[in-house]
Every structure is written in structure tokens, then in C-alpha cells.
Amino acid sequence: MKTDIILAGVGGQGILTIAAAIGFASLYEKKFVKQAEVHGMSQRGGAVQSHLRISDGPVSSDLIPLGHADLILSVEPMEALRYLPYLTRQGWVVTNSVPFENISDYPSINRIEQELKALPFSIWINADQIARDCQSPKSSNIVMLGAASAYLGLGFDSLRAGVEQVFKRKGSEITDANIRALEAGRNCSLKI
Amino acid sequence: MQQLVLLGAESIAQGALDSGISGVYAYPGTPSTEITEYIQKSRLTKEKGIHSAWSANEKTAMEAALGMSYSGKRAIVCMKHVGLNVAADGFINAAITGCCGGLIVVVADDPSMHSSQNEQDSRFYADFALLPVLEPTNQQEAYDMVFAGFDLSEKFGLPVMMRITTRLSHSRASVTTRSMMDQNTLKLPEDPQQFILLPSIARKRYKRLLGIQADLAAESENSVFNQYFSGTDNSLGIITCGIAFNYLQENYPSGIPYHVLKISQYPAPLDQVRKLTENCNSILVLEEGYPLLEKGLKGLLNNTSIPIKGRLDGTVPRDGELTPDIVAIALGLEVNPGPDIPDFLASRPPSMCKGCGHIDTYLALIEALKPFGTGRTFSDIGCYTLGALPPFEAVNSCVDMGASITMAKGAADAGLVPSVAVIGDSTFTHSGMTGLLDAVNENSSITVIISDNETTGMTGGQTSSAFGRLENICLGLGVLPEHLRLIYPFKKNHDANVLTITEELNYSGVSVVISRRECIQTAVKHKKDQKS
Numbered sequence: 137m138k139t140d141i142i143l144a145g146v147g148g149q150g151i152l153t154i155a156a157a158i159g160f161a162s163l164y165e166k167k168f169v170k171q172a173e174v175h176g177m178s179q180r181g182g183a184v185q186s187h188l189r190i191s192d193g194p195v196s197s198d199l200i201p202l203g204h205a206d207l208i209l210s211v212e213p214m215e216a217l218r219y220l221p222y223l224t225r226q227g228w229v230v231t232n233s234v235p236f237e238n239i240s241d242y243p244s245i246n247r248i249e250q251e252l253k254a255l256p257f258s259i260w261i262n263a264d265q266i267a268r269d270c271q272s273p274k275s276s277n278i279v280m281l282g283a284a285s286a287y288l289g290l291g292f293d294s295l296r297a298g299v300e301q302v303f304k305r306k307g308s309e310i311t312d313a314n315i316r317a318l319e320a321g322r323n324c325s326l327k328i
Numbered sequence: 329m330q331q332l333v334l335l336g337a338e339s340i341a342q343g344a345l346d347s348g349i350s351g352v353y354a355y356p357g358t359p360s361t362e363i364t365e366y367i368q369k370s371r372l373t374k375e376k377g378i379h380s381a382w383s384a385n386e387k388t389a390m391e392a393a394l395g396m397s398y399s400g401k402r403a404i405v406c407m408k409h410v411g412l413n414v415a416a417d418g419f420i421n422a423a424i425t426g427c428c429g430g431l432i433v434v435v436a437d438d439p440s441m442h443s444s445q446n447e448q449d450s451r452f453y454a455d456f457a458l459l460p461v462l463e464p465t466n467q468q469e470a471y472d473m474v475f476a477g478f479d480l481s482e483k484f485g486l487p488v489m490m491r492i493t494t495r496l497s498h499s500r501a502s503v504t505t506r507s508m509m510d511q512n513t514l515k516l517p518e519d520p521q522q523f524i525l526l527p528s529i530a531r532k533r534y535k536r537l538l539g540i541q542a543d544l545a546a547e548s549e550n551s552v553f554n555q556y557f558s559g560t561d562n563s564l565g566i567i568t569c570g571i572a573f574n575y576l577q578e579n580y581p582s583g584i585p586y587h588v589l590k591i592s593q594y595p596a597p598l599d600q601v602r603k604l605t606e607n608c609n610s611i612l613v614l615e616e617g618y619p620l621l622e623k624g625l626k627g628l629l630n631n632t633s634i635p636i637k638g639r640l641d642g643t644v645p646r647d648g649e650l651t652p653d654i655v656a657i658a659l660g661l662e663v664n665p666g667p668d669i670p671d672f673l674a675s676r677p678p679s680m681c682k683g684c685g686h687i688d689t690y691l692a693l694i695e696a697l698k699p700f701g702t703g704r705t706f707s708d709i710g711c712y713t714l715g716a717l718p719p720f721e722a723v724n725s726c727v728d729m730g731a732s733i734t735m736a737k738g739a740a741d742a743g744l745v746p747s748v749a750v751i752g753d754s755t756f757t758h759s760g761m762t763g764l765l766d767a768v769n770e771n772s773s774i775t776v777i778i779s780d781n782e783t784t785g786m787t788g789g790q791t792s793s794a795f796g797r798l799e800n801i802c803l804g805l806g807v808l809p810e811h812l813r814l815i816y817p818f819k820k821n822h823d824a825n826v827l828t829i830t831e832e833l834n835y836s837g838v839s840v841v842i843s844r845r846e847c848i849q850t851a852v853k854h855k856k857d858q859k860s
Binding site: 146147155159160163168169170171172173174175180181182183187195196197198199200201202203205214215217218220221222223224225227238239241242243244247251255 | 333335358359361362442443495496498499500501502571574575577578579651652653656663664665666667668669670672673674675676677678679680681711714786788
């Protein structure tokens with residue numbers, strides 16, 4: 137069993153936090169993991185992505201080959217489209233619907249929505265709203281992780297433990313808020 | 329023994345801690361920064377008194393590490409590829425002096441220029457300096473190689489280069505650690521003249537360096553990091569360097585049919601290369617970087633008995649990093665990408681943060697320069713280089729650390745008056761000070777804007793050597809007090825700032841305008857730290 141995941145977003149939106157939580161969860165399940173990140177210049181408001189590979193056996197390449205990703209998990213709608221060539225035919229795209237508009241030529245959100253909904257397997261949710269609704273407004277990234285949790289090939293308990301591991305340094309209040317966000321995201325995607 | 333999930337950079341840092349270093353020396357630079365940061369944050373660093381403060385630049389770092397090695401202790405020095413240009417004088421000559429305590433020079437190359445101005449391949453420097461290179465394939469090997477590197481360094485009394493690239497440095501995987509070694513004890517060199525490179529001694533030291541090349545080659549032949557895998561298909565032999573091996577494996581999940589030579593230690597193991605060429609009808613060289621081995625294999629006359637394929641004949645693109653897909657295409661395998669990217673997708677380049685002081689500095693400079701015309705602003709390496717992009721388009725150069733001041737001086741010498749330099753505080757103390765001294769000595773008509781965000785911003789907010797010292801440094805170098813101006817780049821100060829810059833643009837001589845406002849990212853971090 138092997139799951140290849142592209143995490144997408146804009147620098148500062150918290151995709152490395154998602155990656156860290158999935159990484160911990162994979163270790164609890166004694167899986168092999170490789171996770172390539174983007175550091176440096178591109179982090180300043182630019183498009184960023186992380187390649188995350190989880191497997192029962194050793195992983196060779198740090199990068200996912202084109203056409204191999206089982207999941208594109210994006211915290212920003214346009215960024216989800218940027219990595220489509222990595223997606224397998226049976227792959228899922230799970231994306232936040234709230235745009236991050238820091239460029240002047242941001243395309244029409246309707247076109248982006250149409251494009252994503254035309255894919256065979258996609259989930260489009262307003263993670264910012266769900267995060268606010270569960271009193272954890274800064275956790276839209278973790279809402280997205282919850283929304284994608286069914287497609288990661290990992291148990292939800294492991295994922296919850298992964299999120300706890302990531303936030304435990306910041307105290308129980310922040311940890312609890314993120315667990316709420318994780319569960320809210322999960323529930324929302326199950327309803328779709 | 330512990331199992332940790334570490335970035336490639338962090339694996340090297342953990343390896344260095346566990347193999348008993350007494351110090352790390354470095355200047356921040358993507359993709360090498362995380363090595364030093366990891367050591368700085370480690371509990372062991374404090375407990376064991378390991379040196380980990382940032383150096384002013386890569387040259388001072390290289391030389392300080394050599395001094396630690398002189399004293400018998402183990403040191404690593406870390407930099408990005410272009411940092412090795414700055415440290416090159418020390419690096420090349422450290423090959424001649426040799427070292428005492430183990431000395432590893434970690435250089436992180438950035439093929440595809442994710443965060444750099446070129447994609448130079450540091451293995452050429454090691455080849456030139458006649459030093460061995462270790463090039464890990466994965467995070468575990470990166471960790472293990474630090475131990476092997478120190479052993480090699482102390483066995484031959486030579487610095488060892490460890491070369492990584494962006495993808496390994498910034499990729500995480502599980503690493504099994506070993507128990508921690510003790511630090512070396514303080515000990516003077518056995519030969520008191522070893523480090524005195526007067527010509528008469530340097531000639532002897534150089535002969536020694538030449539003399540041990542055969543031994544270094546023998547080490548490579550027997551290295552556990554270099555491996556020959558026999559295949560069933562003789563039509564092709566493949567040489568991989570560094571992480572290229574992973575991409576090759578990725579393309580053959582059920583086993584590689586060809587003979588493969590995985591090279592992770594240089595000088596290249598020539599017996600094994602010979603064996604590969606004898607067993608196969610053609611050779612494909614997969615190198616993450618420039619075609620170093622491929623060029624060597626082909627030779628000047630390109631008259632090898634079997635075809636050599638790689639970056640030079642177009643089988644692999646001449647530039648850019650490797651990917652599993654590029655390797656697949658080079659092997660004639662099919663690549664099946666998913667859906668196309670819609671054509672309406674906009675690109676999202678990096679940009680300066682909202683509330684960044686560089687922005688207000690540029691807005692004031694652009695307005696002050698209106699009467700003089702554009703095309704006269706030389707910039708440097710940092711977040712403020714993003715001022716080259718719309719909507720600012722405020723600068724006309726970005727070449728290397730410190731080049732803003734010296735290029736402005738040269739342009740002023742040529743008659744482009746006034747010429748302006750825009751440089752960050754950390755870049756200024758890295759390599760700008762000497763250029764400013766040149767300008768002061770000739771009273772060149774330049775206006776230097778030091779955009780002082782009180783940190784090394786681009787690489788994530790490391791301590792700036794310039795912090796709290798800029799005014800005194802400039803005055804000490806001979807800038808006149810009346811032409812050393814301080815402004816605060818906020819919207820409300822815009823008109824006053826334009827006026828100050830205009831006054832200095834009109835002065836024919838050296839002016840320095842320090843534009844000071846804390847980096848928005850470090851300001852947020854400081855606020856958080858205060859809260860907790």
C-alpha cells in the first residue's frame with residue numbers, strides 16, 4: 137500500500153503543518169515516509185507545495201512522478217489546479233474554496249470551481265467557514281486535513297494523534313481547537 | 329539509538345552532533361540554513377558547549393572552522409553553493425594546509441535555482457581543490473556520511489566536502505541515529521609549519537596532497553557508499569550520482585534490468601567505472617548538477633569505444649534538477665501525466681510581505697529618483713531583491729552578495745551620477761563593507777540605501793551581524809556624519825523620507841541612508857515569544 141500526496145497552497149498557509157501531522161500519523165502506523173518541502177524565497181507569498189509519500193515499504197524518490205498522486209490536498213482553490221499533471225486517473229482533489237488573492241490577475245473563482253468540479257473525484261469545501269464555526273478560525277489548514285482524511289490511507293485515530301503531536305508544544309487550548317477543526321473537516325467531507 | 333524524522337539538512341546536523349563536533353560555522357543560505365539552525369536549537373549544543381553562532385559570511389566561517397580543526401577538534405562549516413565562491417580562498421588553501429581535527433565542508437547546491445542566482449555544481453570545486461566528496465542519496469546516508477566523513481578527514485588530514493542538493497536538504501525521512509561520540513581534546517598540530525603556506529612550505533604540502541590522491545581513489549573503490557549492481561541486460565550501464573539513484577529506482581519498482589554504478593564518494597571509483605564500461609554496450613550518466621563525470625568519461629576528443637549518454641548529448645536536459653520523470657524519459661520509459669493545467673491559471677511569484685519596510689523604502693526611493701531617471705539602482709541578495717518585480721520594478725541588478733555597492737561605484741566612475749545601491753543590513757556586513765571603503769577612499773558619487781530590517785530575513789530571520797552596529801561601521805569606514813542619514817520607512821514618513829533621499833542623491837560624494845524597520849516576520853515572532 138502506497139499513498140502519494142501533493143499538498144498545495146501559498147507560502148504561510150500552513151501546509152507544512154499538515155505535512156508534519158500526516159508524517160507523525162504515518163510513523164504511528166510504522167509506515168515509511170518521505171516528504172519534500174519548499175523553503176526559502178518561494179515561501180514569501182508564493183505558490184508552495186509539498187510532496188508526501190507514505191508506503192508500507194521503503195520510498196525511493198523524494199518527488200512524486202507525474203500522474204502518480206493519489207490525492208491533491210490544497211488549502212487554496214487555484215493552487216489545487218497547478219499540480220493536476222501529478223494526479224492519477226483515480227486520484228482525488230480536496231480543496232478549500234476560499235481564494236488567497238495576492239496577485240492582480242487572479243482568475244474568476246467560478247472558472248476554478250467549474251474546472252475542479254469537472255474532475256471525476258473532487259471535494260470543494262469552505263474550510264475558513266468551517267474553522268470559524270468550530271471556534272478555531274486559524275485552523276482552516278487542519279479542517280482541510282480532516283476533509284481529506286478518508287483518502288490518506290491512514291487511520292483517523294493516528295491522524296488525531298499526529299495533530300496532537302504537532303500542537304502539543306502550544307498548549308491544550310490550541311491543541312483542542314485543532315482537533316475540533318480536524319473532526320469538523322472530516323464530518324463535512326463525509327456528508328458530501 | 330533513536331529513530332527520528334529529519335530533513336536531509338537536519339540529518340547532517342544530527343550526524344555532526346553525534347560524531348562529536350565542537351563547532352558549526354555558517355552564514356545562512358537556502359538550502360543549507362537548516363543544518364546550523366538545528367544545531368543551534370539542540371539541547372546538546374548548550375550542554376556540550378558546541379559553537380553554533382552565525383558567522384559574518386562564508387569565508388569567515390570556513391576559516392574559523394579551519395582554526396578549530398587546527399586545534400585538534402572536529403568542525404563542520406555549512407553554506408549554499410554560491411557561498412562556496414565567497415569561501416573559496418579558504419577552501420582551496422585548506423586542501424594545501426590539510427587539517428588536524430576532522431573538518432567537513434557541507435555545501436548545498438540548488439539545481440533549478442529555487443532560491444539562487446545560478447546552479448553551479450560544487451563537486452567541481454572539490455575536484456579543483458583535489459579533495460574527496462561525499463554525496464548522500466538519502467537522509468540516512470547523509471547522517472551516516474558525517475561519521476565516515478570525519479574518519480576520512482582525520483585519516484588523511486584533509487577537509488572533506490559533503491555535497492547535497494535542494495531536494496535532499498528539504499526532504500524529510502526517518503533516520504536511525506547512533507550513540508554520541510565524545511569531542512576531541514585540544515591539541516596543537518604535530519608539524520608546527522603545517523599551516524604556514526609560505527611558498528617553500530606550500531610546495532611541499534601541495535606535493536603531499538598530490539601524493540595521497542591515489543589513496544583517496546582507493547578509499548572510493550572500497551567505500552560502502554559506492555555500489556555496483558549487476559544487471560541482466562548489457563545494452564546499457566547506468567552511473568548515478570547522489571539522489572539520481574532514487575529516481576532510477578523509482579522507475580523500476582520491481583528491479584533495474586541494467587548494470588548500475590551508484591557513486592556517492594569521489595574521486596570516482598575508476599575500477600568500477602571501467603568494469604561498467606566493459607560489461608555494457610553504452611553508458612547513461614545521471615548526475616544531479618553539471619555533467620562532471622560525463623565530461624570526464626567522454627574526454628576532450630569524445631572518442632570513447634562505447635556511446636556515453638547524459639546531459640551533454642541531450643538525453644538529459646543540460647540544465648535544471650533531475651526528477652523521476654526526466655529520468656524516465658532518458659530511459660525511454662513512458663510518462664503519463666494527469667490532467668493539463670488550465671490555461672487561465674495565473675502564476676504566483678514570491679512577493680514582499682504586507683507591512684514590509686522594504687516596500688516603503690522603495691516607494692520613497694522611486695519618487696526621489698524621478699528627476700534623475702531610472703536605470704541607476706543596483707541591488708543585492710535578500711527579500712528586497714523582490715523590488716525588481718512589479719509593481720515596483722525599482723532595481724536594475726542582483727548579482728552576488730555585496731555587488732550593489734561596488735557596481736554602483738563602478739557605474740559612478742563611468743559617469744552614471746548619482747548611482748544608487750540598495751543592500752540589506754546582513755548582506756552589508758557579509759560583503760558590503762569593503763566595497764563601501766573603496767567608495768569612501770575615492771569619494772565616489774553613490775548613495776547607499778541600507779534597508780535595515782534588523783535580521784537576515786530571506787532565510788527565515790537569523791541574527792544579523794549588523795544589528796546595532798550599522799552607524800558605527802559606516803562612520804568607522806569614513807562615511808561623513810552629515811551624509812549618514814537614518815530614516816524610518818513608514819507610510820506617514822513618506823514625504824520626509826523622499827526629501828532625505830533626494831538631498832543625498834544631490835550630494836556628490838558617498839552617502840549612506842539607513843532605512844530601519846524590523847522585519848514583519850521577526851516582529852511577529854518576537855511578539856509571540858514575549859507572550860509565551
